[in-house]
Amino acid sequence: AVVSTQSTGFFLNTEQLLLPCDGHTFPVSANTRDDARMDIVCQGLWRDMEASYLDVRVFHPNAPSYQKTSIAQLHKTHQNQKKMAYLRRVLNVEQGSFTPLVFATSGGFAPEVKRVLERLGAKICVKHQEGMAETMTFIRQNSDSAF
Secondary structure, three states: OEEEEOOOOEEEEEEEEOOOOOOOOOOOOOOOOOOOEEEEEEEOOOOOOOEEEEEEEEEOOOOHHHOOOOHHHHHHHHHHHHHHHHHHHHHHHHOOEEEEEEEEOOOOEOHHHHHHHHHHHHHHHHHHOOOHHHHHHHHHHHHHHHO
């Protein structure tokens, strides 16, 4: 589904197929499948007219396998796994930027999510000539329920 977001000035597409990896070599951890999809693709998030690819992961930090790992380390591990799977493919084949969006079922999110939310806030502030504090409060309140 393609969505034009009037409040931020960029376009958003969900579940977009990635281009084939023909002729490219990637590490074994990379997702090179022909049916690979990106959860969110938008234009204008980091740079005007640049495609930004975002892939979401939600994990349960209270799972028995995570008992001895801090929440900060879990966020970092899941971010790195997403980057290993998609970063090189997005940079080399799609010619865009890649940002993993990692959330915990207990609430909270990885540092890359914070960067995305702050960037959205900055874009909304410029477009609507509003203060950053008010805009970020609005984004946080609405993103908690959306995610």
